[in-house]
Amino acid sequence: MPLHVRNTMLDIETIMLFVTASTLLALAPGPDNIFVLTQSMSKGAKPGIFVTLGLCSGLVFHTSAVALGVAAIFQTSLLAFNILKFVGAAYLMYLAYMSFMSNSKNKVKANKDNLSPLKLYKRGIIMNITNPKVSIFFLAFLPQFTNPSSGSVTLQIFTLGAIFMLCALVVFSSIAIVAGKLGNWFNSSKNAENILNKLAGTVFAGLAIKLAMSEK
Secondary structure, eight states, X not given: OOOBOTTTOOBHHHHHHXXXXXXXXXXXXXXXXXXXXXXXXXXXXXXXXXXXXXXXXXXXXXXXXXXXXXXXXXXXOHHHHHHHHHHHHHHHHHHHHHHHHTTSHHHHHHHHHHOOHHXXXXXXXXXXXXXXXXXXXXXXXXXXXOOGGGSOHHXXXXXXXXXXXXXXXXXXXXXXXXXXXXXXXXXXXXXXXXXXXXXXXXXXXXXHXXXXXXXX
């Protein structure tokens, strides 16, 4: 009889396999960790961690979508998929514009003053929940680790989603800390700061185009 973890209804082997897969997926280059990387390099490790908290909080939306069956709508409805992805692409383009415009000294100061922890946190949430491909990915990924004979599949989905969030939090926070240190070194030069802003803007624009052109 498999060993069960209380209140999870998932056996230890499944949990360990899921943690390994989730960590590797979080490490693989993608929109979220690239977003954390660019934000941390241009703004610092602490802002990057607040963005990370937002991104991980956004995963609650996608986990709930899978557990409640909403993710299937994004998979089957082209209209719903396109609406959400274009909202996300528009937001990324806005971030790209702000990054390019922050090259002047006064605008850089104003932009940094406005980036409160709450705004950074919201930025991460918006970035995450406006990507319908995350819901579709979760719809394909999470159920593979469930076992209907072990109890409520819905509860298992929420448990797996929580574990994935913890894995992403650890990985993305580590990226934020390392990128923040690199950013501090680059930011000692005014020209380097402008280069980082342009790099961030280019990355945001690229992610926006990639999201807008994505298909189910």
